[in-house]
Amino acid sequence: ENVLGGYVAYRTQNNYLEDYLDVFVADVFGRWFFDEPSGGRIFVAAEAAVVVGSSSLTRTATRASTEVQQFLAAVQVGRREHHVDVVLEGGYASGDSNTEDGFERRGTMDPDHRIGLVLFPEVIAWQTARAAFLATAEDTFGRPSRGAELIPTNGGVSGAFYLFPTATWRPWDFLEGRLGAVLGFASADVVDPYRQRAESRSVNFRGGDPSRRDYGVEIAAAILAHGDIATGVELQGGIEGGILFPGHAFDDETGRTMSEVGLARLRVGISF
Numbered sequence: 231e232n233v234l235g236g237y238v239a240y241r242t243q244n245n246y247l248e249d250y251l252d253v254f255v256a257d258v259f260g261r262w263f264f265d266e267p268s269g270g271r272i273f274v275a276a277e278a279a280v281v282v283g284s285s286s287l288t289r290t291a292t293r294a295s296t297e298v299q300q301f302l303a304a305v306q307v308g309r310r311e312h313h314v315d316v317v318l319e320g321g322y323a324s325g326d327s328n329t330e331d332g333f334e335r336r337g338t339m340d341p342d343h344r345i346g347l348v349l350f351p352e353v354i355a356w357q358t359a360r361a362a363f364l365a366t367a368e369d370t371f372g373r374p375s376r377g378a379e380l381i382p383t384n385g386g387v388s389g390a391f392y393l394f395p396t397a398t399w400r401p402w403d404f405l406e407g408r409l410g411a412v413l414g415f416a417s418a419d420v421v422d423p424y425r426q427r428a429e430s431r432s433v434n435f436r437g438g439d440p441s442r443r444d445y446g447v448e449i450a451a452a453i454l455a456h457g458d459i460a461t462g463v464e465l466q467g468g469i470e471g472g473i474l475f476p477g478h479a480f481d482d483e484t485g486r487t488m489s490e491v492g493l494a495r496l497r498v499g500i501s502f
Contacts, residue, residue: 234260245287249376253283253298270311278303285334288377293332300324300337315398321345325389325418327440329426335418338388345394346412347472348493349448351385353480357435358382361424381423390445391415408452408470414445420479437483444477454497467498 237257244250259277266272281300288296301324308317326336344351358381365378396410419440421432432440450472459465471494480488 232262247376249286249289251283251285251287253281253285255279255281266309268311270309272309273306275306276304279337281337287380288329288334290330290376296332296334298334300335302337302339304339304343313400315396317396319345319392319394319396321387321390321392321394322417323387323390325416325420327419327421327432329421329423336389338383339386341383341385343386345387345392346410346448347450347470348474348491349412349414349445350383350387350390350392352493353474353476353491354388354445355383355385357422358388361422361435365424365427375424375427378424389417389420391417404457405453405455408450408454410450412448412450414448414477416443416445416479419443433483434479434481436480436488438481438485439478442478442481445479446475446477448472448474459500463500463502465498465500467496469494469496471495 236259237255239255240253241255242250242252257277257279259275261273261275264272279302281298283298284295285298286295302322304319304321306317306319308315321339323337323339324335326334329336339345341351362378362381365381366374368374391414393413394410396408398406398408400406419432420434420443421440422435422437425431425433425437434440434442450470452468452470454466454468454470456464456466471492473490473492475490476488478487482488
């Protein structure tokens with residue numbers, strides 16, 4: 231179960247507009263378990279990735295290409311045993327406070343690495359998707375802004391620090407309860423790239439002060455169950471929800487903080 235490894239890739243490609251991406255990616259990861267006297271297992275896990283290179287995907291009339299400089303990292307420390315798991319995760323994704331300076335510094339983690347239910351997967355994902363829509367709208371620009379398709383985070387952690395403590399309780403093998411929290415901060419000033427290009431000013435996605443980096447606190451919980459319904463077929467389901475208490479990174483142009491955002495959903499699935 232102890233793992234240590236690395237991954238290196240060189241990626242070069244062109245799109246239909248003949249814009250290019252030319253980057254080098256290096257990733258290292260590891261996980262180590264330690265037995266402890268009470269019967270549980272303590273573990274430490276970490277992963278870090280760096281992306282460097284150049285691209286013309288966001289070129290403008292005055293800038294033919296940009297330099298890519300991105301860094302991402304995550305660390306987990308926890309204890310696992312049959313009935314209770316406790317994990318503390320911290321992570322970092324580089325941010326970019328100036329999208330017009332010739333450097334692409336905003337890093338985004340894979341959306342499959344889920345951190346919470348509301349802050350990153352919903353609120354920031356929606357805000358960045360809206361900015362991308364405006365950057366490509368015909369009534370906004372005569373020609374869609376190059377690279378606008380790169381603005382949405384698609385729910386991945388992007389340009390942020392975070393802490394993500396979670397606890398999982400399994401009173402029976404078929405049932406588990408989860409409780410977690412997300413504390414988030416931007417790793418650079420929070421800027422709307424659409425407004426930075428269209429209006430030549432730096433504001434956040436609601437028109438507020440970009441230097442306010444506090445994303446706020448999210449509380450999330452879930453009750454999930456699973457059981458076999460046939461040989462090799464398992465039914466899974468449950469209910470989960472979360473609420474975000476937004477920080478000042480979501481203040482609007484008047485300094486007013488965004489209202490709380492909540493989410494609840496039922497999950498039902500079959501695996502085989």
